[in-house]
Amino acid sequence: MIKQLLVFCMLAAMSALATGEETRSIAITIDDAPRPDTLHFYAPARTAKLIETLAQARVEQVMFFCNSGRMDAAGAERIQAYVRAGHLVANHTHSHADLHKVGVDAFLADIQQAAQVLSAFPNYRPWFRFPFLHEGLTVEVRDRMRGELQKLGYRAGYVTVDTYDFHMDRMFQAALQAGKKIDFDRLRAAYVDLLTDSVEFYDQVARSQLGRSPRHVLLLHENDLAALYLGDLVNHLRDKGWKIISPEQAFLDPIATMEPDTLLLGQGRIIALATANGYEGPTRRWENEAELEREFARRQVWK
Template sequence: MSYYYKISVLLLSYLLSFALFSKEIAITFDDSPRGASGYFDGPTRAKTLIKALKDHKVEQVAFFSVSKRLDDEGIKRLKSYNDAGHIIANHTHSHPDINKLSLDEYSADFLKADKRLSQFDNFEKWFRFPYLREGDTKDKRDGMRSLLYEHGYRNAYITLNNYDWYIESLFQESIKQSMNIDMDRMSRFYVSVLMEGIEYYDELAEKHLERSPKHVLLLHEMDISALFIGDLVDELRQRGWKIITPEEAYTDDIAHFETDTVLKFNPGRIGEVAIGKGQRKGLWHKTLDEKYLQQRFEQEVLSKPNLSNEN
C-alpha cells in the first residue's frame, strides 16, 4: 500500500468522522425589522448582515418578524432578507407578552401578523413566542397550541438562549455617549459571551438527552448581529460546529417534545426538557444576567487595554 494511499485513507476517515460527529446549529433572528437609529440605519444594517452571512457561507437563516413595524422601510428591509433567500416567519404583530393578555387578545395579534407577513415569498408558518413565553395558564398554553395546529404552524422553539439584546443596549449607549469602542475587543466580547452560553446549553442537552441535538440559536436583528455574526460563525466552525438551516434543525426529534409544565417564564426547549427531568436550577445561564454582562462589557470593551497583554 503506497504512502499516498495511506494518507488519502486517513484524510477521508478524518473528514467522515468530522461530518458524523460535528455538532449542528441553525441561526435565527427575532424582532425584525427591529428599530434602527443608532450605529446603523435599517437599510445599512440589512445590507451588512446579508453580506456577512453570504461571505461566511451561511446558506439560510430565519427572521422572526413583528408585523407592526412594517412601514415602507421595514417592508423593504424584510424583502431584502427574503430576496437573499432567508426565511420570514411570525413573531406576532405587536410583540406582546402572553402573560399580560387574554388568549383571545393574543390570538388576534398572532393572526394579524400571519396575514401581513404572508406577502413575502419565503414566508413560513413558523411561530416564535415573544420572550419565549407560551402561556402562564394551562388554558392559554393549550389554546395557543391548538391555534398553531389549526393554522398549520410550527412552534419555532429555540435551544440556545442568550441576552444579545442587552449587549446591543450596552453597545448603543456607549456609541450615543461618544465613547471610543474598539471593535476588535467588542467582537471578542460578543463571541466569547455567546459561545459560553452555547456550550452551556449544549452540555445541558448532553446531560438530559444524552446527545447534542440540532440546535436553534436565538439572536436578534440588531447592529451587533450585522457587525459580528461572521466572527461568531468562524468561531463556531473552528470549534467543530456545522451551520445548518433552521428547516433542517426543526427535523430533530426534540421538535416533538411538549412540556406538561405550565411555565410563566420559559428557558427554551433544552430548559423545558431539563425541567421534565427534575432540574430546577441552572436553567438560565449566567450570560443571561444583565449585571454580569455589564461588568464584563466594562472590563473587556471599555476599560483601557493592558498593552503588554494585547496581541
C-alpha cells in the same frame, strides 16, 4: 412526557455509541425584524450589512421572525432584501405582544394580523415564535395556545440556545449615546466569546439530559451587533466543530414534536425538556443584565 423523553434519550445514546461520533449542528434564527435606525446604523444599511455578513460567512439560510407592525414600505423592502438573499420569514406577532400581559384572545388576533402581512412574502414559513418566549403563566393558557396554534397550522419556532444579545446591543447603544470610546475589537471578542459560551452551555445540558446533541436553534435579534459580528461568531463555532445548518433542518429534530410538560419555557426547549424530566441544575448562561455589564466593564469594551 417524561417516559417519552427517557425512551428517546436511550435510543439516541445507543445510536451515538454505535456510530462512535456525534455531529454538533446549529441553526441561526433572528427575531424582531425589521428594527429601526440606531446611532450606528441607518436601518437599511444594517440590513445590507447583515446580508453581507451572512454571505461572507457562507451561511446560506437563516430564519427571520418578523413583527408586521414595523412593515411600512421601507420595512417591507428590508424583509424583501432578506428574502432575495435566500432567507426565511416567519411569524413573531404584529406588535411584539406579550401573551402574559394581553391574554389569549388579543394575542391570537395579533398573530393573525401579522399572518395577513407576512404570508405574502416569498420564503414565508408557518413557524411561530412567542415574543419574550412567553408561552403562558398557567397550564390552561399554555395548552390553549398550543391547541390554537395547531389549528392555525403553525409549528413551534422554539429555541434551544437563548441569549441576551439584545442587552449587549442595548449597552452598545447606550455607550454610543454617552459618547464613550468603543474598542471594537474588544466588543467583537465579547460578543463571540459570551455567545459561544452560551451555545456550549445549552449543548452540555442537552447531552446530560437527552443523551445527545440535538440540532440546535440559536436565538439572536436583528441588531447592530449581529450585523457586525455574526460572521465572526459563525467562524468561531465552526472552529470548535459546529456545523451551521438551515432552520428548516434544525426543526426536523425529534425534539420538535415534544411538548414539555412544564411552565419553565422561557429558556428554550432544552431547558424545558430537562426540567420536565426533573433537572434541577443551572438554566441559563450570560442571561443577566448586571452580569453582562460587569463582564463588559472587566473587558474594557468602552471607556
